[in-house]
Amino acid sequence: MVKHVMTKGEPALIDRIRRLAGPTAAVALGIGDDCAIVRPRAGEEWLFTTDMLIEGRHFLRHSHSPPQVGWKALARGLSDIAAMGGAPRFCLVSLALPGWADQAFVDGFYRGLLRLARREGAPLAGGDLARADTLFCDIVVCGAVPRGAALRRDTARAGDAVYVSGALGGSALGLALGHGPAWRRHLRPEPRLALGRFLRTRLDATAAMDLSDGLSLDLHRLAAASGLHAEIETPPIYPSASLEQALHGGEDYELLFTVPPGTHVPARFENLPLTRIGTMRKGRPGVILLAGKLLEPLGFDHFRRS
C-alpha cells in the first residue's frame, strides 16, 4: 500500500521499505497494492489513532537522528493505544519527504520505526509516500480490545482515585537541556502498553489517557469529558525537573488513570511507579485544584522550542 511512486526511480524505495518491513503474518496483503488487507478477529473492537509528526513542530532535523524520528512517530501512536488498554495490531505510515531527506534518512527512519513496531507487535502494513518542502509524517496505529473493554477518558466517576505512572516533566526538562538522560527520554519516548493492558484487565480502571500535552491540560480534558472536577496534590517530579515542567510539560507519555475508591493499586508495575495524585469530585467539569488552588490547563507545547 505504499503505492504512490514519487519518481520513476522510486519503486526501488518502496521495495526497500517492503524488505525492511519483512513478512507480516497478521497482514494478509501488505505494502504494494492499493490497500493493505487485514483480518479482524471475532469479538474484538479495534482502536484507531492518527498522529502527525512535523519537522520544526514535533522534532528538529538537526537534533533528532533518523531512527529517533521514526521511533518517536510510532511511539506517539502506540501511546494512544496504551491509553485505551489495547494490544497493537498494525500500523500505516504516510511520509512526505523534503529534498534533504536522502536514502540514509529514509532507511534510518524506517529502521527506528520498525524496531519499535517489532517489539510491540505492530507490523507496518502500508502507507503513502510523497515529496514536500518539509518532512511530514502521519502515523496510523490500530490496536484491539475485547468488545466494550476500551479504557476511555469520559468514564471517570466521582470519588475515583487519580493516578499517574512514572515521574513527570522529564521530557520538558530534556528539551530545555538538550543533553543527558532527560534529553534521551525526550528523544525516545516509551509507550506504556503493558501498563495500559494491566489497568484494563487487572485494576478495572474507570478511565485513562496518555500524558502527551502535559498533566494540567490532559487531566483537564479527562475531567471535562467525565463531567467532573479533580483535586490533586503535587505529582511525582522527574529528577531535576521543575514543578512547572511536571505540571505543564508535554510528551512524557505516561498514563493518567482513575480507579474506584478502595482499589488496591501496587506501588510499582514492572519497575514503573504508580502514584496516587488525587480524587475526582462532583463539581464544575474540567476544573483542577492543585493543593486547593486553581490549576490552569497550560500544557501542550508550552515547553517546545519550535
Add this chain to the structure above:
Amino acid sequence: MVKHVMTKGEPALIDRIRRLAGPTAAVALGIGDDCAIVRPRAGEEWLFTTDMLIEGRHFLRHSHSPPQVGWKALARGLSDIAAMGGAPRFCLVSLALPGWADQAFVDGFYRGLLRLARREGAPLAGGDLARADTLFCDIVVCGAVPRGAALRRDTARAGDAVYVSGALGGSALGLALGHGPAWRRHLRPEPRLALGRFLRTRLDATAAMDLSDGLSLDLHRLAAASGLHAEIETPPIYPSASLEQALHGGEDYELLFTVPPGTHVPARFENLPLTRIGTMRKGRPGVILLAGKLLEPLGFDHFRRS
C-alpha cells in the same frame, strides 16, 4: 480522536468538527478520545489506504475551494477502496493547518469531505490536528470485503482481457485548461465504488487498480505485479484531451481491470463506458505494447503544474 488541541482556544474547533460529522452508528466512539473505536463484522477483511494531499503538490490554494480540497482528499482514498471492490466503512483525517487556513477554510474543508463521506457511507471517525507552514492532509479510509475477495493488482493471468472505465485524460486536460467541464472533473473526482463492487461480485475480475497516476504507469504496475506484459490499443480519450494526456495523465480515478477471456463485460455500467483496451500476455513483466510499440511508463505528475 481528533485529539491534539492546537491552542487553548481550539477545543472549540474539535467540537465544531464533531458537530459537522454528526453521530455515526458504525463507530462505537468517535472524535474526542485517544482513539476511535470501531467494530469489525464477522467474516470480513478490512482494507486500509492512506493518501496525502499537500498544498502546492496535489492542490493549489487559489484554484481549489475549501470544499473541493476536502472532497478530493477523501475521493482519492475512496478510489483505492473502489479498486479493491470494497465497501467503505469509515475514514480518519489528519490535518495540519497553516496560518491562512481560517475557520471558513476548515468549515468548508470538512463540509466538502463530509458530503462525500455521507454519500458513500464512510463516516469520519477521528484524526489529528496540528499547525504547519503549508496545508497537509492525510486521509485514511477503511473499507471491507468478504474474506479473500479483495481485487488485487498482482493476480491478472495471461490471456485475460484488459478494460478501463470511462474516458481517460480528462483530469490532465482540465488541469491544463483551468476551466470548463474537464477542469470541474479534475477538481471533483468520482471514486468508482459501485463499479468496483460490480467487478468483484458480478464479473469475477481477476485484477483491478485505480488510475491515479496515468494509464501507462498504472498498467505497468499491474502487469509487473502480475508478472506479465500487456498489449493494448488506444484507450478511450476524454473529449478534446490529447492521446498523451489519456496515456500519461494522472488523477482520472477510473478503474483498470482484467477479466478471464470470454467474460461478457457490458458496454456500460450505470452510464459509465467499460472499454476493452487489450490483453495480458506472458512476457517481460511490466512491459506495455501500444499498437505493437513499447509504451514508456511516463505517468504520475507529468501533467501537474507544481
